[in-house]
Amino acid sequence: MRVGKRSIKFESKINVISSFSIVAKKERDGNFGLSFDRCLSNDLWGEKSYEKAECKIMRETIMGAIKKAKILKEDIDYLLAGDLLNEITASSLAARCFPCGFLGLYNACSTFGEAVILGSLLLESKNASTIAACTSSHFSSAERQYRFPLELGNQRTPTSQWTVTGSGCVLLSCLDSKIIIPNPSMQKSYGVKVTEATIGRVVDMGVVDASNMGAAMAPAAADTLITHFQDMETKPTDYDLVLTGDLGKHGKKLLEILMKDEGYQLPEDTYNDCGAMYYKEKQHTIQGGSGAGCSSSAFCGYFLKKMFRGEINKILLVPTGALLSKDTPLQKESIPSIAHAVCFETFEMQ
Amino acid sequence: MRVGKRSIKFESKINVISSFSIVAKKERDGNFGLSFDRCLSNDLWGEKSYEKAECKIMRETIMGAIKKAKILKEDIDYLLAGDLLNEITASSLAARCFPCGFLGLYNACSTFGEAVILGSLLLESKNASTIAACTSSHFSSAERQYRFPLELGNQRTPTSQWTVTGSGCVLLSCLDSKIIIPNPSMQKSYGVKVTEATIGRVVDMGVVDASNMGAAMAPAAADTLITHFQDMETKPTDYDLVLTGDLGKHGKKLLEILMKDEGYQLPEDTYNDCGAMYYKEKQHTIQGGSGAGCSSSAFCGYFLKKMFRGEINKILLVPTGALLSKDTPLQKESIPSIAHAVCFETFEMQ
Numbered sequence: 001m002r003v004g005k006r007s008i009k010f011e012s013k014i015n016v017i018s019s020f021s022i023v024a025k026k027e028r029d030g031n032f033g034l035s036f037d038r039c040l041s042n043d044l045w046g047e048k049s050y051e052k053a054e055c056k057i058m059r060e061t062i063m064g065a066i067k068k069a070k071i072l073k074e075d076i077d078y079l080l081a082g083d084l085l086n087e088i089t090a091s092s093l094a095a096r097c098f099p100c101g102f103l104g105l106y107n108a109c110s111t112f113g114e115a116v117i118l119g120s121l122l123l124e125s126k127n128a129s130t131i132a133a134c135t136s137s138h139f140s141s142a143e144r145q146y147r148f149p150l151e152l153g154n155q156r157t158p159t160s161q162w163t164v165t166g167s168g169c170v171l172l173s174c175l176d177s178k179i180i181i182p183n184p185s186m187q188k189s190y191g192v193k194v195t196e197a198t199i200g201r202v203v204d205m206g207v208v209d210a211s212n213m214g215a216a217m218a219p220a221a222a223d224t225l226i227t228h229f230q231d232m233e234t235k236p237t238d239y240d241l242v243l244t245g246d247l248g249k250h251g252k253k254l255l256e257i258l259m260k261d262e263g264y265q266l267p268e269d270t271y272n273d274c275g276a277m278y279y280k281e282k283q284h285t286i287q288g289g290s291g292a293g294c295s296s297s298a299f300c301g302y303f304l305k306k307m308f309r310g311e312i313n314k315i316l317l318v319p320t321g322a323l324l325s326k327d328t329p330l331q332k333e334s335i336p337s338i339a340h341a342v343c344f345e346t347f348e349m350q
Numbered sequence: 351m352r353v354g355k356r357s358i359k360f361e362s363k364i365n366v367i368s369s370f371s372i373v374a375k376k377e378r379d380g381n382f383g384l385s386f387d388r389c390l391s392n393d394l395w396g397e398k399s400y401e402k403a404e405c406k407i408m409r410e411t412i413m414g415a416i417k418k419a420k421i422l423k424e425d426i427d428y429l430l431a432g433d434l435l436n437e438i439t440a441s442s443l444a445a446r447c448f449p450c451g452f453l454g455l456y457n458a459c460s461t462f463g464e465a466v467i468l469g470s471l472l473l474e475s476k477n478a479s480t481i482a483a484c485t486s487s488h489f490s491s492a493e494r495q496y497r498f499p500l501e502l503g504n505q506r507t508p509t510s511q512w513t514v515t516g517s518g519c520v521l522l523s524c525l526d527s528k529i530i531i532p533n534p535s536m537q538k539s540y541g542v543k544v545t546e547a548t549i550g551r552v553v554d555m556g557v558v559d560a561s562n563m564g565a566a567m568a569p570a571a572a573d574t575l576i577t578h579f580q581d582m583e584t585k586p587t588d589y590d591l592v593l594t595g596d597l598g599k600h601g602k603k604l605l606e607i608l609m610k611d612e613g614y615q616l617p618e619d620t621y622n623d624c625g626a627m628y629y630k631e632k633q634h635t636i637q638g639g640s641g642a643g644c645s646s647s648a649f650c651g652y653f654l655k656k657m658f659r660g661e662i663n664k665i666l667l668v669p670t671g672a673l674l675s676k677d678t679p680l681q682k683e684s685i686p687s688i689a690h691a692v693c694f695e696t697f698e699m700q
Contacts, residue, residue, distance in 0.1 A: 001476075002476055002478070005427060049681050052683075077356070078356075078549065082456070086436040086676065087456065087458065089683075092673035092686050093673075095551075095673075095686065096554045098551075100356075101549035101550065102551055104457045105456065106454045107452070108437065114454070118453070121471055125474060127352045199428065199451035200452065201450060202442065202445040202446050323442035323454070324437065324439070324442075327439070328439050328443070333402075333443060336446045338454075
């Protein structure tokens with residue numbers, strides 16, 4: 001059901017029937033630690049290039065989610081996917097291995113939100129039974145594509161973030177969940193469903209520094225959050241957690257200020273950012289994680305598991321994206337940004 | 351309504367309320383001649399780079415469609431757009447100028463099909479009243495991004511195609527059409543609606559030559575066409591025109607052979623390809639046009655106008671996409687391809 005101009009309340013039960021995440025060693029050593037499903041042996045993972053490795057990460061992440069749900073490849077109706085490689089080739093090459101329909105998406109690091117929303121729409125409209133939504137990024141392929149060759153050893157700026165090497169995939173289905181309860185000591189078992197969403201619009205406040213994506217994206221996140229709260233008639237504390245994608249530490253602070261200016265407090269125990277949380281201080285990532293695989297791997301690896309255990313019941317996930325290419329800052333364009341909001345809620349299983 | 355695994359019959363009246371197309375001089379001199387709405391003065395169109403020019407083309411195409419429909423920017427709920435620039439920056443930068451939600455898409459030259467299908471889904475599910483679907487490409491930005499600098503003057507291979515400099519946009523709405531009848535001498539006036547669609551899957555038959563995209567894409571087009579005919583229980587001659595995107599002359603012949611092998615004749619007066627038709631023989635484009643702006647500008651500029659005049663009543667548009675980047679052939683990957691099918695039909699207006 002449409003609410004306001006850009007928000008949706010899903011009326012069918014859109015179940016998360018499975019999730020999977022794969023990351024590299026640096027990510028596994030970070031704050032989400034051992035919650036990821038699988039860890040690469042090294043950044044190339046047996047492939048001849050970082051780009052091929054990223055494609056393998058995405059392919060294996062989708063396969064992992066399918067196996068975990070105890071279904072077959074053929075049970076997936078559509079794959080909605082995107083990544084940061086030029087022409088989203090990690091997704092396109094991965095999609096070869098799946099016999100389902102493919103919808104390639106690109107909204108930079110907010111693509112995971114876009115994929116979950118459009119997948120939920122396909123389910124809600126009864127045009128699909130089960131869909132896969134997946135995004136990925138790879139530090140080494142992103143560095144050489146967007147910035148400088150790694151071999152150059154460039155110094156990083158104080159506002160820079162570290163592209164997460166990783167991928168996260170959810171399978172959504174309007175069929176009943178067959179998911180396995182992760183903790184046998186629990187009294188109750190929980191399912192997770194997608195309940196609400198707000199599709200973002202492009203906001204560009206004139207930031208031109210490609211190493212300060214937190215500042216570029218914070219206004220887009222504020223715009224989507226405010227639209228969502230207004231449309232749904234909610235406030236930040238109505239959610240157990242409001243979780244932006246990859247604003248990083250600096251961008252997170254900016255969002256808090258922007259929201260305060262608009263009359264919305266984002267309390268410390270209610271609001272956080274996947275990028276800001278991702279790495280430990282000693283890992284020297286400066287402002288934290290970023291990349292299309294940042295929010296998807298953190299959400300699928302860490303937060304969804306907490307939801308299935310009933311430890312968090314309502315998360316508003318807001319993946320954020322900076323819509324630049326390597327060329328646009330060189331051609332003196334500022335950085336258009338976007339954020340999509342998706343609400344996940346637990347329910348007690350029979 | 352879902353039909354088969356990947357096909358949709360739209361039950362609401364999803365009206366084409368406006369369309370607009372902008373091309374460059376070479377395209378205006380081609381076979382679709384003066385049917386385009388606007389023509390660039392030169393390839394840079396007053397901008398400092400081809401990339402900026404492509405962004406301007408898309409922005410002006412969307413604005414043109416909005417003005418033609420006599421509505422306001424604010425009446426558009428969502429823009430669904432994609433292009434061939436890395437990170438679809440023509441679309442992202444153009445989207446800054448519109449206050450609507452933005453869904454960035456990438457399925458290469460089949461993106462126009464993807465945009466119309468997902469836009470129609472948003473309308474069918476009552477989550478939008480009016481959407482814009484737009485794609486673009488630019489010969490000069492594509493050549494230097496995917497192939498070689500223009501200054502190098504490389505010789506073109508016998509299977510190569512010419513990237514169309516152009517853009518096409520349709521506005522779709524579940525509200526009643528207010529479109530102007532283009533020909534006052536007509537007895538009846540016609541509207542055009544989106545009635546059916548099939549979402550493609552990725553097909554890769556191992557073609558590795560990035561200059562032979564027709565051969566890479568033809569099997570994907572065959573797969574989507576056969577799925578569509580089977581799901582809808584139709585045959586090619588049930589449509590006035592089956593129109594693939596940019597297979598080019600060689601790819602068109604390959605598709606005819608592939609379809610014949612599967613028991614489907616594609617008669618000469620029923621089947622054609624936008625790319626193969628686009629340019630005149632003397633324009634030396636070898637196999638014809640290609641690019642995300644090829645099928646969208648041809649369809650919005652030439653074919654839709656024929657529909658509004660009642661000269662063609664049912665078109666199955668099948669934009670085709672080769673999902674490669676500059677890097678994937680260099681890394682010895684073959685070219686995954688995809689095609690999406692959308693059926694447009696006329697109806698008599700009251």
